[in-house]
Amino acid sequence: xxxxxxxxxxxxxxxxxxxxxxxxxxxxxxxxxxxxxxxxxxxxxxxxxxxxxxxxxxxxxxxxxxxxxxxxxxxxxxxxxxxxxxxxxxxxxxxxxxxxxxxxxxxxxxxxxxxxxxxxxxxxxxxxxxxxxxxxxxxxxxxxxxxxxxxxxxxxxxxxxxxxxxxxxxxxxxxxxxxxxxxxxxxxxxxxxxxxxxxxxxxxxxxxxxxxxxxxxxxxxxxxxxxxxxxxxxxxxxxxxxxxxxxxxxxxxxxxxxxxxxxxxxxxxxxxxxxxxxxxxxxxxxxxxxxxxxxxxxxxxxxxxxxxxxxxx
Ligand SMILES: O=C(O)CCC(=O)C(=O)O
Ligand SMILES: [Fe+2]
Numbered sequence: 001x002x003x004x005x006x007x008x009x010x011x012x013x014x015x016x017x018x019x020x021x022x023x024x025x026x027x028x029x030x031x032x033x034x035x036x037x038x039x040x041x042x043x044x045x046x047x048x049x050x051x052x053x054x055x056x057x058x059x060x061x062x063x064x065x066x067x068x069x070x071x072x073x074x075x076x077x078x079x080x081x082x083x084x085x086x087x088x089x090x091x092x093x094x095x096x097x098x099x100x101x102x103x104x105x106x107x108x109x110x111x112x113x114x115x116x117x118x119x120x121x122x123x124x125x126x127x128x129x130x131x132x133x134x135x136x137x138x139x140x141x142x143x144x145x146x147x148x149x150x151x152x153x154x155x156x157x158x159x160x161x162x163x164x165x166x167x168x169x170x171x172x173x174x175x176x177x178x179x180x181x182x183x184x185x186x187x188x189x190x191x192x193x194x195x196x197x198x199x200x201x202x203x204x205x206x207x208x209x210x211x212x213x214x215x216x217x218x219x220x221x222x223x224x225x226x227x228x229x230x231x232x233x234x235x236x237x238x239x240x241x242x243x244x245x246x247x248x249x250x251x252x253x254x255x256x257x258x259x260x261x262x263x264x265x266x267x268x269x270x271x272x273x274x275x276x277x278x279x280x281x282x283x284x285x286x287x288x289x290x291x292x293x294x295x296x297x298x299x300x301x302x303x304x305x306x307x308x309x310x311x312x313x
Contacts, residue, residue: 001106010111014187014227015216022101022168023221028094029170030056036074036090037063044068057242064128064142071141076122076246077262078287083294090124091287093280099248100278104166104223105268108250111225112162114270118277119163119249120262121154127178127243130236138199144178144236146202149186150249151228152195156304158258163251167224170244174217175235177243180224183231184212193231196312197305203231204311261297263290 002010002018010016034056041059044050044066053062063070072079073088076095098104099118108116125141137143150165151158173179186193193203208231215235216224226232237243250267251257257264263286265277277283306312 001103002110007110010225010227013184014230015182015232016225017216017218017222018107018225019219019222021103021107021221021223022098025094025098025101026170026221029098032092032094033074033090036092037070040068040070040073060126060242061128061132064132070126071139074126075124075141077120078291078294080259081299083291083297085291085295087291087295089287089291091280091284095246096280096283098168098246100267100276107223107225108164108166109268111164112250112252114268115253116250116266116268117253117255117257117264118267119251119257120259120264121150121257122248123246125243125245125247127237129240129242130178130238131240136199140200140234145232145234146200147183147193147205147208147231147233148195148202149192149229149231150226152192152203152305153201153303154228154258155256155260157260158251158256161228161251161255161258163228163249163255163258165226165228166248166250167226168246168248169218169220169222169224170246171242172217172219173243173245174239175215176237177239177241178235178237179215179217179243180232180234181213181215182226183208184214186212186231187227187229189229192229194309194311195303195305196309197303197307198312201303201305202233206311261290261294263287 037059049068050066053059074090076090133143193207195201195203266275269275
């Protein structure tokens with residue numbers, strides 16, 4: 001899947017854009033999401049909150065405008081703070097198949113080796129146009145994402161974990177609609193850059209040298225892969241349509257994921273193939289059990305940053 005030159009480039013720069021990785025998985029994923037949104041839509045329509053609107057993209061934008069919460073029911077993880085007994089999330093089989101797409105796992109194997117765990121820090125991000133954003137909208141799943149390193153938003157317990165992020169473009173990601181940007185050279189630093197915890201965990205601008213910023217457009221089906229120390233953000237969506245991505249993470253099996261309260265599973269094992277999870281129903285069940293367990297537990301805070309640090313003022 002990756003050439004020796006691509007592997008070398010990833011090691012040298014801490015990120016890599018690879019086109020056409022999960023293209024064949026996307027039609028089924030789109031269909032699954034259309035159906036999931038349709039179920040929500042029927043409820044909102046029955047409650048008089050939205051009008052009749054055809055099309056996934058139009059419905060997402062109309063839902064945001066109407067204040068209908070589409071993010072959590074379509075996300076592929078539970079919230080990290082409060083987990084209510086009935087909090088929804090998406091665990092459809094097409095999405096599971098995308099997460100274990102052979103070309104994607106070949107790419108991951110080329111970078112972290114053949115014993116691969118699917119890390120539960122993972123999200124869908126379906127972003128409406130910036131012109132629709134409400135004042136005070138800071139959620140990184142809905143609006144632009146501030147500069148951060150993924151290691152900086154994970155518990156310290158995973159600081160030595162060999163992990164990569166695989167960011168999947170479901171529609172073409174462009175500078176106009178809010179693609180990712182990376183800070184070149186950031187992955188090889190010894191220490192994390194400072195982050196401030198509010199309103200969205202982020203590295204203050206004074207630590208970002210504009211000359212080192214590189215936007216990373218990628219076509220639908222392509223991915224951006226990056227190292228947990230590679231600082232990145234995303235641009236605002238200045239189009240009239242949505243920007244849709246998934247971000248998945250994979251780590252070497254047996255190492256801490258950074259979110260021990262959430263389920264992990266073996267996506268590939270050359271040594272013990274019988275341990276691989278291949279059943280989407282099992283994946284859904286793991287999350288159902290996690291929801292049940294966490295809804296009875298106190299909330300765990302997981303950021304290491306102090307909002308009273310001088311650079312956060
Ligand atoms: O898509 C975005 O806006 C940000 C994604 C991100 O931070 C990540 O994939 O780690
Ligand atoms: Fe990130």
